[in-house]
Amino acid sequence: MNETLQDSALITALIAMLGGAIRVSTPFMFVALGECLTEKSGRINLGLEGSLVLGAMVAYAGSFLTGNPWAGVFFAGCAGLVLGALHGFICKLPRVNDIAIGIAFMSFGTGLAFFFGKPYIQPQAPRLEAIHLGDWTGDPRLAQALEVNPLFFVGVALAVFMWWAFRNTRWGLIVRMTGDSAPAAKAMGVSVDLVRFIATAIGGFMAGIGGAFLSLYYPGSWNQGLSSGQGLMAVALVIFARWGPLRCILAALLFGAAGALGPSLQSVGISQGYYFFNAAPYILTLLIMIASARSKVAAREAPGELSITK
Amino acid sequence: MSALAVETASLKKAPSLSAIGMTKTFGSFTALGDVSIDVAAGSFHALLGENGAGKSTLVKCIMGFYSADKGQVMLDGREVIIRSPRDARAHGIGMVYQHFTLVPCLTAAENLVISRADTPSVINWPKERRLLDSFMETMPFRVPLDTQVASLSAGEKQKLEILKLLYLDQRFMILDEPTSVLTPGEADEMLGLLHGMCDRGEITVLMISHKFREVKTFCDRFSVLRRGRLTGEGDAKSAPVEDMSRMMIGDTEVRERAARSEQVDRKDVLELAGLCAEDDAGLPAIQGVNLKIKGGEIVGIAGVSGNGQSALVEVLAGQRPLTDGEITIHGEIFTPKRGNFDRFKVYGLPEEPLKNATVPRMSVAENIAFRTFDKPPITSLGWWMSKGPMRSQAEELIARYRVKTTSPDAPIETLSGGNVQRAVLARELSGDVDVLIVANPCFGLDFASVADIRSQIMEARNRGAAVLLVSEDLDEILELADRVAVMSGGTISYVAPIEETDRNTIGQHMAGH
Numbered sequence: 001m002n003e004t005l006q007d008s009a010l011i012t013a014l015i016a017m018l019g020g021a022i023r024v025s026t027p028f029m030f031v032a033l034g035e036c037l038t039e040k041s042g043r044i045n046l047g048l049e050g051s052l053v054l055g056a057m058v059a060y061a062g063s064f065l066t067g068n069p070w071a072g073v074f075f076a077g078c079a080g081l082v083l084g085a086l087h088g089f090i091c092k093l094p095r096v097n098d099i100a101i102g103i104a105f106m107s108f109g110t111g112l113a114f115f116f117g118k119p120y121i122q123p124q125a126p127r128l129e130a131i132h133l134g135d136w137t138g139d140p141r142l143a144q145a146l147e148v149n150p151l152f153f154v155g156v157a158l159a160v161f162m163w164w165a166f167r168n169t170r171w172g173l174i175v176r177m178t179g180d181s182a183p184a185a186k187a188m189g190v191s192v193d194l195v196r197f198i199a200t201a202i203g204g205f206m207a208g209i210g211g212a213f214l215s216l217y218y219p220g221s222w223n224q225g226l227s228s229g230q231g232l233m234a235v236a237l238v239i240f241a242r243w244g245p246l247r248c249i250l251a252a253l254l255f256g257a258a259g260a261l262g263p264s265l266q267s268v269g270i271s272q273g274y275y276f277f278n279a280a281p282y283i284l285t286l287l288i289m290i291a292s293a294r295s296k297v298a299a300r301e302a303p304g305e306l307s308i309t310k
Numbered sequence: 311m312s313a314l315a316v317e318t319a320s321l322k323k324a325p326s327l328s329a330i331g332m333t334k335t336f337g338s339f340t341a342l343g344d345v346s347i348d349v350a351a352g353s354f355h356a357l358l359g360e361n362g363a364g365k366s367t368l369v370k371c372i373m374g375f376y377s378a379d380k381g382q383v384m385l386d387g388r389e390v391i392i393r394s395p396r397d398a399r400a401h402g403i404g405m406v407y408q409h410f411t412l413v414p415c416l417t418a419a420e421n422l423v424i425s426r427a428d429t430p431s432v433i434n435w436p437k438e439r440r441l442l443d444s445f446m447e448t449m450p451f452r453v454p455l456d457t458q459v460a461s462l463s464a465g466e467k468q469k470l471e472i473l474k475l476l477y478l479d480q481r482f483m484i485l486d487e488p489t490s491v492l493t494p495g496e497a498d499e500m501l502g503l504l505h506g507m508c509d510r511g512e513i514t515v516l517m518i519s520h521k522f523r524e525v526k527t528f529c530d531r532f533s534v535l536r537r538g539r540l541t542g543e544g545d546a547k548s549a550p551v552e553d554m555s556r557m558m559i560g561d562t563e564v565r566e567r568a569a570r571s572e573q574v575d576r577k578d579v580l581e582l583a584g585l586c587a588e589d590d591a592g593l594p595a596i597q598g599v600n601l602k603i604k605g606g607e608i609v610g611i612a613g614v615s616g617n618g619q620s621a622l623v624e625v626l627a628g629q630r631p632l633t634d635g636e637i638t639i640h641g642e643i644f645t646p647k648r649g650n651f652d653r654f655k656v657y658g659l660p661e662e663p664l665k666n667a668t669v670p671r672m673s674v675a676e677n678i679a680f681r682t683f684d685k686p687p688i689t690s691l692g693w694w695m696s697k698g699p700m701r702s703q704a705e706e707l708i709a710r711y712r713v714k715t716t717s718p719d720a721p722i723e724t725l726s727g728g729n730v731q732r733a734v735l736a737r738e739l740s741g742d743v744d745v746l747i748v749a750n751p752c753f754g755l756d757f758a759s760v761a762d763i764r765s766q767i768m769e770a771r772n773r774g775a776a777v778l779l780v781s782e783d784l785d786e787i788l789e790l791a792d793r794v795a796v797m798s799g800g801t802i803s804y805v806a807p808i809e810e811t812d813r814n815t816i817g818q819h820m821a822g823h
Contacts, residue, residue, distance in 0.1 A: 170431050173424040180415040187411040188425055189396040300591050304414060
């Protein structure tokens with residue numbers, strides 16, 4: 001009797017973690033893919049945390065004002081695009097350090113979001129609907145875990161598309177070229193600054209969409225403590241994924257699972273060490289940073305133009 | 311596939327190019343003054359000159375990197391306006407730079423396809439591969455297409471650069487010192503192939519070089535630049551080397567070379583036993599290097615760059631950790647640390663001295679004092695440093711080693727390359743030297759400085775120092791070394807006294823045979 005209880009508790013926790021991983025990973029995925037694109041072009045944008053938070057706020061406001069959550073998602077992307085483009089533009093200026101600008105944009109984006117987001121903390125905006133994939137199982141736990149937001153699939157499709165495009169399209173090759181050897185790109189008549197500007201702007205767009213997921217689906221409301229550093233952790237995640245879009249998905253799922261550890265243990269009644277388990281993603285980030293700093297494979301695959309590898 | 315074949319057949323004509331009255335000034339400095347060269351269709355033309363003579367400026371004006379203040383470029387007798395490298399490319403003028411412009415993370419095939427002006431938005435790889443394969447069929451040399459460029463050898467990269475120009479149908483080629491990264495065998499092979507293509511009227515080549523041997527063997531005509539002026543031109547086959555060299559260096563007084571003195575009773579000073587070290591990516595860079603060097607002996611390490619020579623120098627300089635093996639000096643184990651450099655009297659001239667042996671923004675006097683600033687007379691009581699003795703020491707060394715500087719207080723980065731190297735020599739050689747480690751000491755220096763610096767190294771040897779000379783310039787090794795060691799694939803594959811070997815044998819070992 002006791003054993004079966006424990007057994008089902010374990011299964012419940014695992015199912016909750018699976019659902020949590022899918023839910024929590026989506027914003028990670030979008031920010032990581034955006035950062036992956038930016039870094040592949042040879043620039044680091046630490047400001048994606050700012051784009052994420054601003055995207056969350058704009059999405060919520062957009063959804064509230066238009067009544068259509070997908071319009072909110074689009075506006076969020078545009079807000080991220082503007083921040084990314086600004087970052088890209090400033091980095092084009094001579095003797096500008098992209099990391100310092102990134103940190104500035106992190107504060108700028110969050111500050112902007114808090115400033116304009118005050119009126120939207122109270123009201124209820126229409127949220128994104130999930131796709132119910134698990135209803136046929138008849139198991140309510142599974143059904144709940146398999147309520148997947150369409151954005152998750154958009155993210156996966158985007159990753160597959162980026163993976164394909166990096167090797168099979170002219171644009172993909174040009175982005176890799178500027179990221180790996182700016183002199184080579186220049187010698188071919190490619191405008192390195194323009195490519196990086198566009199890559200940073202599009203990367204910002206993706207991060208903005210990641211933000212929309214936060215405010216419109218999970219946790220599903222707009223408040224100032226919405227993001228807990230996902231934008232920054234995504235940068236670590238890209239290094240862990242060794243700049244591969246498909247690996248970004250796996251890494252995001254891993255981070256998502258780590259993030260879902262605390263809540264899913266709580267759901268089966270284990271509340272001891274709740275805060276410790278909630279810190280799992282941060283601990284994971286730390287471990288990954290240490291491991292990848294020592295990893296020589298990662299060093300080999302890093303784009304040659306990144307200011308951290310130079 | 312057939313379209314490409316037709317295209318190459320119809321355009322298989324080498325163009326002629328002349329640059330007339332090219333002038334380019336940077337501020338008050340005239341980099342190029344009224345220079346005209348004439349490269350006939352299908353010829354292999356050499357452009358000679360020392361560093362800073364204006365060769366690069368000239369070709370960069372032709373390529374559209376710089377816009378010339380005056381002068382015109384005629385292609386096949388018609389004037390062309392070239393404002394950017396893109397224009398040059400449209401006119402079929404291509405260049406292979408000294409620093410490769412291939413993208414390391416892309417494969418050879420990707421590099422070729424993306425270099426085209428009309429790369430389709432979505433690349434149909436099966437079709438492109440067929441086209442590339444049939445293009446390669448017609449080429450005199452091949453390169454593996456699916457390998458990442460980062461893992462190609464220097465020779466393969468150089469070939470790929472040239473293939474790229476042919477792939478883009480750029481039949482006027484400018485090559486900037488194309489053989490500096492190749493083994494003598496590879497260099498001869500490549501130049502021979504290019505010469506053959508010129509002879510068949512498929513391409514025209516303008517090659518920047520300073521190797522008279524290559525110019526004499528493979529080129530048809532030559533032009534010489536000195537200080538931005540054209541100082542001579544002629545037929546490469548018939549002109550004597552002395553004339554070419556006089557055109558290049560002018561009447562500069564070259565210091566008499568120090569003679570090699572006979573050394574008796576030489577003892578082993580430096581001994582390397584089984585040295586192993588890893589490169590930055592964790593792969594073995596040197597594997598089991600064994601070498602003994604006697605006092606009063608120069609051992610020259612030859613090899614194509616990237617075969618572990620830099621890692622060896624870094625290990626000896628303490629810049630790279632040893633994973634295995636030991637270094638002994640006079641029978642005692644030597645760990646490369648500042649205190650030990652002093653105790654064992656180990657000195658060094660690393661390559662690119664401005665980067666590796668100086669702090670560019672510190673003054674010449676401070677840079678010269680790096681070995682002595684913490685000792686009397688500069689430092690008293692072990693911590694109090696006074697500028698007076700440092701300055702007078704610097705002044706004395708600057709005079710003795712003929713370092714041209716405006717003042718001892720000028721930042722060392724304001725000096726010319728030769729003078730930076732002299733300042734480092736002054737610091738490293740003025741004392742008592744037991745072991746001297748030298749890497750590419752004359753890279754990029756003018757003739758007068760080269761002669762001077764080689765003399766200083768020879769004098770250090772004559773005074774009894776054990777000298778390890780790593781050089782990519784085989785002529786330098788043949789001139790200075792008592793023994794030659796060849797490094798290939800991270801180990802020393804061949805050692806021989808200089809009298810018992812020759813360029814060919816060394817070249818074969820460099821290529822790993």
